[in-house]
Amino acid sequence: xxxxxxxxxxxxxxxxxxxxxxxxxxxxxxxxxxxxxxxxxxxxxxxxxxxxxxxxxxxxxxxxxxxxxxxxxxxxxxxxxxxxxxxxxxxxxxxxxxxxxxxxxxxxxxxxxxxxxxxxxxxxxxxxxxxxxxxxxxxxxxxxxxxxxxxxxxxxxxxxxxxxxxxxxxxxxxxxxxxxxxxxxxxxxxxxxxxxxxxxxxxxxxxxxxxxxxxxxxxxxxxxxxxxxxxxxxxxxxxxxxxxxxxxxxxxxxxxxxxxxxxxxxxxxxxxxxxxxxxxxxxxxxxxxxxxxxxxxxxxxxxxxxxxxxxxxxxxxxxxxxxxxxxxxxxxxxxxxxxxxxxxxxxxxxxxxxxxxxxxxxxxxxxxxxxxx
Amino acid sequence: xxxxxxxxxxxxxxxxxxxxxxxxxxxxxxxxxxxxxxxxxxxxxxxxxxxxxxxxxxxxxxxxxxxxxxxxxxxxxxxxxxxxxxxxxxxxxxxxxxxxxxxxxxxxxxxxxxxxxxxx
Numbered sequence: 308x309x310x311x312x313x314x315x316x317x318x319x320x321x322x323x324x325x326x327x328x329x330x331x332x333x334x335x336x337x338x339x340x341x342x343x344x345x346x347x348x349x350x351x352x353x354x355x356x357x358x359x360x361x362x363x364x365x366x367x368x369x370x371x372x373x374x375x376x377x378x379x380x381x382x383x384x385x386x387x388x389x390x391x392x393x394x395x396x397x398x399x400x401x402x403x404x405x406x407x408x409x410x411x412x413x414x415x416x417x418x419x420x421x422x423x424x425x426x427x428x429x430x431x432x433x434x435x436x437x438x439x440x441x442x443x444x445x446x447x448x449x450x451x452x453x454x455x456x457x458x459x460x461x462x463x464x465x466x467x468x469x470x471x472x473x474x475x476x477x478x479x480x481x482x483x484x485x486x487x488x489x490x491x492x493x494x495x496x497x498x499x500x501x502x503x504x505x506x507x508x509x510x511x512x513x514x515x516x517x518x519x520x521x522x523x524x525x526x527x528x529x530x531x532x533x534x535x536x537x538x539x540x541x542x543x544x545x546x547x548x549x550x551x552x553x554x555x556x557x558x559x560x561x562x563x564x565x566x567x568x569x570x571x572x573x574x575x576x577x578x579x580x581x582x583x584x585x586x587x588x589x590x591x592x593x594x595x596x597x598x599x600x601x602x603x604x605x606x607x608x609x610x611x612x613x614x615x616x617x618x619x620x621x622x623x624x625x626x627x628x629x630x631x632x633x634x635x636x637x638x639x640x641x642x643x644x645x646x647x648x649x650x651x652x653x654x655x656x657x658x659x660x661x662x663x664x665x666x667x668x669x670x671x672x673x674x675x676x677x678x679x680x
Numbered sequence: 681x682x683x684x685x686x687x688x689x690x691x692x693x694x695x696x697x698x699x700x701x702x703x704x705x706x707x708x709x710x711x712x713x714x715x716x717x718x719x720x721x722x723x724x725x726x727x728x729x730x731x732x733x734x735x736x737x738x739x740x741x742x743x744x745x746x747x748x749x750x751x752x753x754x755x756x757x758x759x760x761x762x763x764x765x766x767x768x769x770x771x772x773x774x775x776x777x778x779x780x781x782x783x784x785x786x787x788x789x790x791x792x793x794x795x796x797x798x799x800x
Contacts (some may be wrong), residue, residue, distance in 0.1 A: 481744070542743030574773055575761030582740035586773060 309642045309650040312669060314395045314658035315658040316598050317555050317627035318387065320430055321401030325351055325431065328403070331421035336414070351418060353408040353471070357520035361633055369629030371386055377401055377630035380433045387630045388436055394655070394669040397465060398430060398439045399500060399555065408471035412446030415473075419444040420454055423464065431463050431541050440468035440498060440662060448482060452489035459493040465662055466553065470500045472530075476535025489546040496596070496661055498532050501527040501556030524634075528534075531557030532565055535595065539569070542582040544590045553596040556629060560603040563618045566591055578605070592619065596661045598627035599645075599653060600636040608644050619647075624653040625661055683793045688786055691715070695794040696730045696755070699728060706782050707726035708791060709766060711753040717784040717793055718755065727759030729779055737765060737772070755779070 322328050325348050329337055341351045368386060370379035377383065378401075388396060403422055408416040419442045426439040441464045443451035451467075458464035466492045473484055478499060490497050504513055504525075511530040515522050531554050546548060567585040577583065583590075597620060605611045615621060624645075629635040642650060659666045685699040691710035698707050698720055705720035707730025722729035737752040753766045764771055770777040783794035 542740075574771070577763060577772055578738050578756070578761075581738040581746065582743040608726075649699050 308639045309647075309654055311392060311640060311651055312655045313391050313393045313496045313626060314397075314655055314669070315387070315393060315630070316397045316400050316553065316625045316661075317629050317630050317656055318383070318396045319377045319401045319404075319630065319632060320383070320426065321375045322403065322425065323374040323378040325359055327420075328418070328421055328425055330556075331424045331428075332417060336417045336421075339414075348415075351446075352402040353405040355408065356405070357523050357626065357631065359520050363633055365631050365633055365635060375401070379427045380430065383630070384401065384434065387628065388434065395436055395438055395658070395664075398426060398437060398497070398558060399468060400426070400440065400442055404442065404468065405502075406442060406471070407445045407469065407473050408446070409446070412444060412473070415444030416447050416450045416454070417444075420453070425459065426669070427461070428675065438463045438465045440464075440466050441495065442468050443486060444470075445469055445483060445486060446473040448485040452485040455486065455489035455493055455495065460573055464495075464499045466496045468498045468500060468671075470502060472665070477541075478534040479537030479539070479541035479543050481541065484543070487543060487547050489552055491550045494549075494551050494663060496551035498553045498555055501531060528557045528561050532561070535565065536587075537568060537593070539583070539587045539590045540580055542580065543580055544594045545584065551594055551596065551661060553598065553625065555598045555627060556600060557597075558601055559597045559599070559620060559624065560605070560614045561612050562597065562620060564590075568620060588618070596623050596625050596657065597625050600627045600629045601634055602636060602641060602644055604644075611644070612646060614632060621649040621652060622657060624649070625658040626654045683795050685791050685793055688789050688791060691791065694734060694753075696734055698730050699784070699793075701793050704782075704795060705730070706793060706795070707755075708784065708793070709753060709755075711766070712750065715725045715784045715786060715791055716753060717782040718764070718766060718781065718782040720771055721780070722757040722759060722762065723777060724757065724762055725759055725780055727757050729757040729759075729764070731756060732756045732758040732761075734766075 316468050328351055329340055332340060370382040373619035394602035400422060406415050406418050422442045431436050431439055441458050442453055443450050443454050455467055467486060469478060487497060511523055512526045519527065538552065566588040571585050603611050656666060681699040681702055684737050685708055691697060693710050696707040696709045698705055706717050709716045718729050720730040733756045734753055736748040736750040737754045739747050739752040740751050754763050755766055756763045762771060764779045771777040785792050
């Protein structure tokens with residue numbers, strides 16, 4: 308089993324109740340959300356999606372003192388942060404991450420702003436190893452860009468997160484570009500989380516909508532594929548040459564198949580996208596990273612290794628646990644599924660390159676790394 | 681082997697004319713008073729590349745804009761649409777992948793191919 312330093316790129320932190328988030332809303336929005344008498348609060352999270360028959364959370368992650376999985380720092384610390392030589396954990400929010408699925412764009416923008424402040428106050432202050440995503444309401448891309456720039460000077464707000472899709476176009480569409488301009492300008496990767504496309508708004512599957520969580524979860528890679536193709540075809544990486552993207556929870560074994568087809572189609576259809584200067588696979592290799600979870604489970608594990616190796620993905624994979632969700636991947640498990648010569652890269656080094664961190668800064672002995680900064 | 685494939689006036693501008701040159705079919709293009717010639721055989725799946733569309737090379741200085749470079753004729757194979765610039769025969773997406781170019785010259789108003797010699 309791998310026992311070296313670890314960076315976990317997908318840890319879902321959650322609020323335990325509405326009050327936690329409401330206090331970060333502006334006074335006007337607080338009034339809007341509350342004071343509805345017996346009707347209770349305006350729902351803060353998008354009210355849609357597929358129910359998981361097991362529940363979405365690992366049963367063992369419910370805090371002993373009550374509250375939500377991912378909602379209690381001490382529980383997360385004991386179960387995740389201190390369980391391995393974890394140097395950094397990138398927080399990615401819970402149900403609130405579907406903020407771009409809200410119909411009301413102004414409410415979504417305010418919620419996203421409040422979520423980020425909540426994340427800084429309630430989580431980053433507790434542990435130097437914790438880092439946060441910058442959540443944005445992509446319904447209003449210019450406002451989202453302002454929110455990204457608001458955190459420019461905070462190095463612990465490490466990436467811009469997109470989940471739901473408020474428009475019926477892939478994320479490469481120019482309507483989203485103000486977000487990428489701000490991400491590039493502030494040096495933040497854009498993270499696209501599985502289910503992107505989404506939970507509430509346009510279906511996350513191609514061909515038609517599906518009817519069970521089982522189906523939608525099998526097909527999560529479809530939405531990610533749409534966004535990858537869209538990003539590259541629209542020339543986002545020509546327009547923003549320093550932009551990085553990380554794909555979260557969409558799997559990885561499909562990437563070679565998509566890129567082989569993508570390159571072939573480019574050879575015949577370049578006339579439609581002459582702004583592309585390289586093969587699509589070359590843009591992917593330069594700009595895109597991929598989280599490990601959920602690693603595809605082929606009957607012969609070497610089949611997956613061979614596929615990943617065919618696109619040199621051992622240099623692009625970054626570890627993600629997906630804690631505290633039901634389908635989390637453990638380090639010990641991953642260690643047995645992927646070659647040992649990949650371990651240090653995928654558990655640690657690749658994430659340093661993704662986020663622009665100096666490995667030496669994170670290589671401190673564990674005791675020193677835990678000192679408050 | 682030198683092959684006279686006709687008078688300059690026999691060639692219509694921007695149209696590929698397929699001629700027999702020895703054992704090879706060759707497409708000859710007149711483009712803005714210059715001549716280009718390539719084998720009528722796509723390196724991809726051996727399709728009749730010279731039956732494809734010829735145009736100036738489409739370029740773009742930035743995503744969303746479309747310009748044409750009229751100095752660079754491009755041939756798109758009718759099978760799969762792979763594009764080759766005709767100066768050196770190279771695919772637009774890979775300098776190392778090319779349709780075979782035949783040297784062509786104009787001598788005393790006649791178009792002459794040098795078959796059996798590849799220009800590069």
